[in-house]
Amino acid sequence: MTKKTSVPLLTSVIFMLIACGGGSSETVPPEETVPPEETVPPEECESCSWNIDQWKLTLPVSKDDYYGTGGDSAAELIPADCSGKTRLSNDTNEPYFWVDDSDERMYFQVNLGDSGATTINSSYVRSELRELYHYQTQDPCSSSNQNWAINQQHQLSSSLRIEQYPQINGQDPKVIVGQIHAYQIKQALVKLQWDGPNKPIRAILNDSFAPNNDSCDSCQSFSVELGTVDAGTQWHYDIVANQQGLTITTEINNTTTARTLAWGEPVLAKDGKYYSLTEAWLEETYYFKAGIYPQIQPDEDYQNQIFEVSFDKITIQHQ
Numbered sequence: 001m002t003k004k005t006s007v008p009l010l011t012s013v014i015f016m017l018i019a020c021g022g023g024s025s026e027t028v029p030p031e032e033t034v035p036p037e038e039t040v041p042p043e044e045c046e047s048c049s050w051n052i053d054q055w056k057l058t059l060p061v062s063k064d065d066y067y068g069t070g071g072d073s074a075a076e077l078i079p080a081d082c083s084g085k086t087r088l089s090n091d092t093n094e095p096y097f098w099v100d101d102s103d104e105r106m107y108f109q110v111n112l113g114d115s116g117a118t119t120i121n122s123s124y125v126r127s128e129l130r131e132l133y134h135y136q137t138q139d140p141c142s143s144s145n146q147n148w149a150i151n152q153q154h155q156l157s158s159s160l161r162i163e164q165y166p167q168i169n170g171q172d173p174k175v176i177v178g179q180i181h182a183y184q185i186k187q188a189l190v191k192l193q194w195d196g197p198n199k200p201i202r203a204i205l206n207d208s209f210a211p212n213n214d215s216c217d218s219c220q221s222f223s224v225e226l227g228t229v230d231a232g233t234q235w236h237y238d239i240v241a242n243q244q245g246l247t248i249t250t251e252i253n254n255t256t257t258a259r260t261l262a263w264g265e266p267v268l269a270k271d272g273k274y275y276s277l278t279e280a281w282l283e284e285t286y287y288f289k290a291g292i293y294p295q296i297q298p299d300e301d302y303q304n305q306i307f308e309v310s311f312d313k314i315t316i317q318h319q
Contacts (some may be wrong), residue, residue, distance in 0.1 A: 045090045048104055049159075049313035053079045054135045056143070057088050057291075059096050060110050060125035062117035074117040074125070079132075082141035096127040097291075105161075105310040108292040112166055113303025121186045121213060125298055128291035131316060147183040147285035152319060153242040156180070156288040159313040162194060162231040166296065166305035172196045174295035175307050178239055180246075182284040186213050187221075189281060190246060192237055193295065200225035201237075202270065203248040203259060208278045222269035224259045227252040236313075243282065290314045 045052070057077040063070025067084065077088035077097075086092075090099045098107050108127040110116075116125035132146040140146070148154060156178055165173040178192040187206040194201055202223040210216035227250040229235045236251040245262035261267050263282060266274040292309045296302075 045099070045104075048090065048099070048106075049315060050106065050311070051315075052088060052090050053140075054132050054316065055079065055088070055129040055290075055314075056132055056140070057092075057097055058119060058126055058128050058130060059094070060114065060116045060127055061096070065117070072117055074119045078140055079135070080140040085141070100310075103312070105312045106314065107163070107308065107310045109164075109306060109308040110292060110294050111303070112168075112294065112296055112298050112305045112307070113300055114298060115300070116298045123297060124294060126291065126293040128289055128293050129314070130289050131287040133287060133318075143183075143287075147287050148318060149285050150241055150243060150282050153240065153317075154180075154286070154288075155241075155317040156239045156290065157236070157313065157315045157317070158290055158311055159234060159236045160309055160311045161234050162197075162229075162308075163310050164306045164308040165196070165231055166294075166302065166307060168296070168302060168305055171296055172199065173307070175309070176293040176295065177290065177309060178237055179289040179293070180239060180241055180286055181289055182209065182281070182286050184213050185209050185211065185284060187216055187219055189241075189277075189286065190239060190248065191293075192226075192239060192248065193223075194229070197230040198228070200228045201250055202226065205246075205261065205275075205277065207275045208280065209284075220275060222271065222273070222275040224248075224261070224267065225270055226250040226259065227255060227257040229253075234312075239288070241286070245277070288316055 059075045061075055062072045063075045064072055066075035078085050079088045096109050110125055110127050118125055132140050133148045134146055138145040158178055173196045174193055176191045176193045180189045182189055187209040191204045193204055202225055204223045206219050206221050208219045229252045238249040240247040247258060247260045249258040261277055263277055263279045266276045269275050292307050294307045
């Protein structure tokens with residue numbers, strides 16, 4: 001009789017592991033590291049008649065109130081990922097600025113009853129865009145290199161509508177809706193101001209200026225009149241600067257009114273006097289502004305006295 005030999009269970013398990021390769025040491029590959037998601041810029045509005053990337057926005061509230069830090073000067077939104085700043089885009093939705101997709105209009109609003117915050121050289125609040133001329137090639141987080149010289153033609157064109165305006169006894173509802181401003185100059189070159197439904201729009205100019213944001217006792221401010229437009233009516237303006245001078249135009253209900261001011265040449269102003277723009281303006285650098293810059297100081301007694309203006313076009317040409 002043949003004797004059967006029993007293999008212990010442990011030995012059988014060892015044989016099985018060897019046969020299956022279980023005795024070999026395999027290296028388990030490490031898990032792949034997933035890189036952090038990149039910030040995706042908001043999509044551009046291809047049908048909008050503006051390019052939000054070439055502007056930054058000044059708000060009528062302080063940095064402390066908006067960001068929780070930064071001081072009591074006006075907060076800004078910039079169309080880039082700047083440290084400590086909220087990115088400006090067509091999706092921005094604030095009480096002071098928003099884009100309505102249904103009618104493709106850009107809205108600016110200021111409540112004069114809010115305490116608000118101002119910028120340097122001003123005692124008024126604003127919800128206003130500031131041009132970033134070199135936004136494609138220079139850092140948009142800084143405005144120091146975002147200005148142009150008058151060595152070619154520069155044009156700001158806007159179509160807009162006054163939606164709401166304050167009605168305060170003894171005060172015209174003055175609001176600036178477009179500007180050319182020189183860099184680090186307190187005196188604006190030209191401001192386009194709506195003075196209410198019953199008065200002509202005015203282009204307000206300074207004949208001269210002082211450098212380094214200084215006050216100027218000898219500078220004279222003057223204005224020329226353009227068309228008259230009621231609230232709720234769509235209208236258009238152009239502000240053009242070149243080496244010959246300035247041309248400011250309004251188009252209201254198919255009526256065009258234009259005023260041209262040549263550098264160094266006298267012009268008859270609203271007050272019946274003659275003024276001229278010094279040719280020294282040609283040596284400075286500039287930027288456009290558009291939006292609303294009310295010329296009424298905020299007061300808690302003006303709660304719900306609101307300026308609201310909508311634009312369906314804000315374009316810039318440099319040629």
